[in-house]
Amino acid sequence: MKQRDKDRFHSLKMADAYNQMCQMLVPGYDFLQDTLINILKFEDIKEIVLLDLGAGSGIFLEKVLNEFPDSKCYYLDYSDDFIQVAKERLRKYDDRVTFIKSDFSGNWESKISEAPTVITSSSAIHHLSSENKKKLYKKCYGTLKEEGWFFNIDEMKTVNEYAYIKNLYYWVYHANKQKKQLSDDDKDTYLKWMDQFNNWKKRNVDDIDKPKKEGDDIHESFLAQLDWLKEIGFVETDVFSKHFLWCLIGGKKVCGTF
Numbered sequence: 001m002k003q004r005d006k007d008r009f010h011s012l013k014m015a016d017a018y019n020q021m022c023q024m025l026v027p028g029y030d031f032l033q034d035t036l037i038n039i040l041k042f043e044d045i046k047e048i049v050l051l052d053l054g055a056g057s058g059i060f061l062e063k064v065l066n067e068f069p070d071s072k073c074y075y076l077d078y079s080d081d082f083i084q085v086a087k088e089r090l091r092k093y094d095d096r097v098t099f100i101k102s103d104f105s106g107n108w109e110s111k112i113s114e115a116p117t118v119i120t121s122s123s124a125i126h127h128l129s130s131e132n133k134k135k136l137y138k139k140c141y142g143t144l145k146e147e148g149w150f151f152n153i154d155e156m157k158t159v160n161e162y163a164y165i166k167n168l169y170y171w172v173y174h175a176n177k178q179k180k181q182l183s184d185d186d187k188d189t190y191l192k193w194m195d196q197f198n199n200w201k202k203r204n205v206d207d208i209d210k211p212k213k214e215g216d217d218i219h220e221s222f223l224a225q226l227d228w229l230k231e232i233g234f235v236e237t238d239v240f241s242k243h244f245l246w247c248l249i250g251g252k253k254v255c256g257t258f
């Protein structure tokens, strides 16, 4: 059977709609990203060289570049369409951003000239199988500068299966509820976003018991993912914040070689 919506990120229509609507339609979107920014401030990282994996339309990088005027960023994504939208959004920070077009499984580390002090990702890594998530986490550990931090804000399972299912339904409830807040200008874009979101609902709610393939939403428990980070060598691992389906997990690299 053909995989539902396999190429969804390779569409300018999708990239545009996601860019305009995600802050309104993804529960806790800004809250979790702003929490991550606060952690970076609290940790007082002297030199921020930040790599964002699956950086999409560049909303998080825009916040980082704005909040940390001396920071430099690497943007990584495999979608030409998202890259196009992000280049427009980040135009004014052109000299501080390096764009890398690559799949997570590609040799992207060879395109990085300065070891990142922070690696982040939001709503992207959950598309990988467990095996490939672990591989990517390992690669992040290897790529980070010593004392560097890794953070992932992502759709994850929680400690109880029923609570997880309610978190899936919460997104559906939230996205429908937001319709009331829309300006007239946003109505068309909202409908485009909801078209796409209905496929998410089919894959994750209606077909919850069907097996998942790489590229689907492969939700993994945040506890299991924290264990992987620890096994790899990250310290100070934690779930720093959680909002329904989304968890902000991370850890710090201590030893230089891996």
Ligand SMILES: C[S@@+](CC[C@H](N)C(=O)[O-])C[C@H]1O[C@@H](n2cnc3c(N)ncnc32)[C@H](O)[C@@H]1O
Pocket: 009, 022, 053, 054, 055, 056, 057, 058, 059, 060, 076, 077, 078, 079, 082, 102, 103, 104, 105, 121, 122, 123, 124, 127
């Ligand atoms: C749901 S969007 C999230 C974008 C952004 N991080 C945000 O939170 O607004 C997922 C992004 O991950 C990218 N992505 C998904 N799978 C990828 C892969 N295997 N390699 C590189 N990028 C990937 C997509 O192109 C898309 O831009």
